[in-house]
Amino acid sequence: MAMKYRCTLVVLKSSMAMLLAALACIWTVRLTRSWKRSWHEAEDRASTTVFSDSVLAVASLAYVYLHLTSKTDQESRKRRSVLMANLTNPITVMKCSIGIVSTAELLIATLFIIFLAWTYYSNVSSSFKMMTPYKSLKLNKWQLKMMYVGVRIGSLSEACLVLLFLPILRGMAVFRVFGVQFEASVRYHVWIGNLIILLSLLHGIIVMFIWGVKKSLLKEIVKWQSVGRVNIAGAMALTTGLIIWITSLPQIRRKQFQLFYLTHHLYIVFILFFLIHAGDKHFYLVFAGVLLFAVDKLLRIVQSRGTTSPISASILPNRALKLTLLKHPCMGYTPTSIIFVKVPIVSRFQWHPFSITSSSNMDNSELSILIKSHGQWTTGLFNLLNSVIDTGSSDHLKDIQIAVEGPYGPATFEYRRYKSLVLIAGGSGISPFLSILQDIASRNGDMNKNPIKVQLIYVVKKVEDLSMLAVISPLLLENLKMKLFVTQENSPPVTAEKILQDLSLQIKTIASNKASSKGALSMPEGLLWKALITAVSFAVFLASLIILSYVFLHQESKSSSKKKKDPSWIGDLFALCSLTIAASCCAMATMISRWKRTVSEGQQVPHRQSVCHENTSAKVQGTERHEIEFGIRPNLVEMLDEIEFGTEEEEVGIFVCGPASMNESVASFCIANRQCRKKDQRKQKCNFNVHFINFSL
Template sequence: MAKASLFILKLLLILVSTAWVSLWILKPTEVWTRTWKAAEEKASASVFGYNGLCFAVYSFPVVVFAIFGFVYLEQKKQKEEGKSRQERRCLAFLSNPLIVKSSLGILSGIEILGVSLFIIFLAWTFYTRIANDFRKTVQIKDFKLAVWQYRMLRVATRFGLLTEACLALLLLPVLRRMAVFRLLGLQFEVSVRYHTWLGTAMIFFATLHGAGTFFIWGIKHRIHEEMWRWQKVGRIYVAGEITLITGLIIWVTSLPQIRRKCFEVFYYTHHLYIVFLVFFLFHGGDRHFYMVFPGIFLFAIDKLLRIIESRPHTRILSARIFPSKAIELILPKDPRLKYTPTSVIFVKIPSISEFQWHPFSLTSSSSVDDHTMSIMIKCEGWWGSSLYNLISSAATDSEADQLLPIPIAVEGPYGPATLEFLRYNSLVLVAGGIGITPILSILQEIGSGNRNVFPGRVQIIFATKRSQDVCMLNPVLSRLLDSKLKIHLKLKVYVTQEKQTNQTLLEMLDHDEVSVTQLRNFESKFSGYLPYGPENLYWMAAIAASASILFMLFLASFNHVFLHTGNNKKSSSKDKTPSSVVDLFLLCSFAMALVCVALIAAVRRWKCLRKEMLPFADKESIALKPRLTETNLSHDQELEVHFGARPNFQDIFAEFTKESRGSYTGVFICGPESMKESVALACQLSSKACRPQFSFHSLNFSL
């Protein structure tokens, strides 16, 4: 029965996605235009009007895909554990890097295929529209254009349609709670790159659209007259200009040079997306807005749910301060909260900033720690330095009781639906600097001692600039080196900017002066709850369906009362209504639907806080991990440390190939882009030269 339901849901997902893609392909054609006009005339006499038809055809398929997708993922959880490695490995080659270049980055086979199909679609849309426009030259009122001027204006206009196509997909990759990309096995931090690509393409086409239009206006000396027009019906030019300027501001401040140095500027200007979307609606009109509405619809619900679910504050139980200005924070959690390795939580500390949320990889495993979870933070930049100063002062100040406990808000965790490393016989884990954080979560899971977790070889390659950074391995290494675990473990540490010493790796870890601070609870100071995590996916599906129904009901009510939709005798009144008023009704209907589902979600969350979530214990403390000694080691474990050189991944992979004897190997890398490219290139060469397959996985540690 379970297999049949999964098959039916998968079939529905394929049919819905195929129908939506086919709609975009057919939309530029004359056949679709004629059919659509006839359908709109019939729908105008109905209760929902043409708005209902636009929402049902253009927007609702994506919402239905999300609803069925959430149900499918929830039902698939139980079936996934029993899946054999051979079944999982059939499409693994698509994740391997095919292009490894510094200018393009690392592109896998599935990424190249997806980008190629999207470019072909854009070319098809542009060519079809332009071909139809050039066949019929229609003079614009008050404009006397030459043929070449008319054609250039049409080209500029059609670039606006390419902007619309990019915007339709722009927000889908950055969904966290309502993430439809989870159906493709993508994590949030991985799919952010697709959001970046789509945003860059959108701004490029929007700039061409605006520049071409201004060029024609300039030729006709109509710039000052046209650019300030707020038309009663049709495209509102001022709104388009505001949209373009806002988009350029968002894009410029999101460039790596600004985002990394001035994160606050990037963070706050990115919230101008509200201005961008509202004025895009006024510029393009409600008919075009329904094409991009699905992503906006799901993103708004996602944002509201995240705000509601992150309202209860928790606190820091303890902190471990490393010499490299890195901090490990221990946070409480509900024992029922389970998450997979490489999961991410978003953290906000109100005493530092009331608005900024920062993503961090969980370094703990819910299989090992039932009551706590941990994250590691490299304290760089304004926010990180503020946190370091706060923790350090709380650790050393004699009046620390006044500073503790530190309240924080936690959102998430968000992570992969399954444990990716379960499909492999051997693992190679590569990390650079603070990139060790997601790797630690995999090591924690391996060190849980569960035989079902992982039976094969594990090789860890950790590269860092200074030897004091090696101590970041301390939280999990003692558990991994436990001789009771039958794991062939090989650890290679590379200290790239220091000279050779006579110390072994264990001596470095044992004698490293690591400052450890216990932050204890104060029952009279703070009251909070254990993080319970997001609601289940069935609840997400119900929320999406409810919001869709409420939106259509509110929109139909507005249209019936104010626009008299559905009354043939008064249908002409709609033509006299300004376009901006119709757009405002759409915005009001959407806002009211969001308010209703937000109230429902808030009431449910409040009940969970009162009945299901467990309050803090009066006092908590976290025991320190034991020191590492030679007695921890077994004969299957090797520890190496190299100074003054970077790892040669081709030699390492060649050596690992001989040791693993043709096993199916998963390579997980988290580090700088240059390191990722080196590992990806080594995977390429190793897979071509020998039989073992190296499956490449990149784990982003900075967004």
């Protein structure tokens, strides 16, 4: 059986590689003269499928691959993890918003920039040789060249738009096949979005400058020609994009999150005006990403229609909340997974991501998250739950409705391949590591599945922030070593054990009966269903497009004796209607599937045996092994050097979740360590593989 899985995985990987290679070749050679002479007409006839089918086929195969990956043996996953770790290790630290860049990221970014440069050069050189004059404007040679320069810059933003939606797919995240999770790939969306706005702005400024020189700016910008590009739609798309970009700036997003969230939904308007401006043939270039995002969005809406209520809520001394929700027994998730939460009584529209702090191996019927109060939404939720706890009545918990999307996380999380594990967290960055510690605790006793050494370096501002550890203090293992740093307070004469015990006594908790909870969290759709729904959605789109074209255009062409071009808006409308039909059919199929599953589960709910742990070992063993420092920040470079000289294992896993300065310190050390290994491998005992977990979205 294991050999069968391995062969299937090889076939899937080879198929995905060939499809991606073929797509890259088409995008590259379509700009050459020989392609335009021999294949341009064929490209026009097959424009609906030639640029979309490969991407959607790769997505479907990727979901099947991820499904099978979780079933393969640990040794196979370990070999894949070693290769991925070498590609994702940092190679440089940029002192700007880009941050830390890995080998794979730098390579792909370089290739993409080369592709954009090649695209621009080919298009501009071809336009300069043809020099076809504009019918509506009498332009001299330099004005005509300038116009072509501006138009071809717009085609670059079109190429970027192909990738814009892929990094922000959640349930249908295709980047997971490369080991990149949703929370990490969001920054690719930011990079591409910034590039699109820059190119679109240059495109608009240059074109409008030429119109202004000819004193026909207003006339050209409001023109809505029946055939060809619609200028007013392009201006509206640019305006919409600028609004989205401005409200996405960190200074605005952090202070006015609801404004950022609501204006981001203008992407629908942006795509609509792009379709009208560029035409349906150019829309098919970016169609695959739009379809995947539309289906992903609808699947998330279907999952989040149901609500639940917390079965327990705790308030920590540092104004953090611990919420425990009831979940379906078969809902599994890996450590560092996240869920998106909406509390309608606080805000009807806002969704916020939080790391899961529990382990599905520890308890198969509950799921926990930690929420730190530091913004308008989290403060509102804190005040609400604080008032409920003050009343002392658990009945009020049932009145708090919570909608959940997810969980979203890696198909496999290979921390267990390391014999030594170093967890470095700052502030709220401890949340994803709590799930790792819980998972380790659930496997305690089987040391073949656990790291032998686990060290936690945790940096907080105040002592109260250490209460985030109090929720797992009964589960601290003998092979766990903690180094705690409190940066803004002086040292009291107490031990780490005493501080954690005192903080745990200050936690206020209220719990309700599980039977009174308003429903358990339902499982999201499986990977095989997502593979099927991706293929079906594209098939429905093509069928709808063919039927609409036959019914309307074919009949009209029969009755018309003169040959004339159909208005551009007809093709745009057909594409939009077909996309809507395809996405709606997928949503309906998912709703029916979930309804059938709910009925069958109501008749017989499967149960898995939970891993039980006695709380008799609540005291931390070997307290002298745990250190706490006050009034100083950790020197991570020195600490990691000490770990290096005290470790004999070849591979050491470092997981970091904290602010940018913390990530940069760890990345700089790992870069220096790798350079030293290349110079003299005999003196370097271990190799550090660093994994960064997103601190915030």
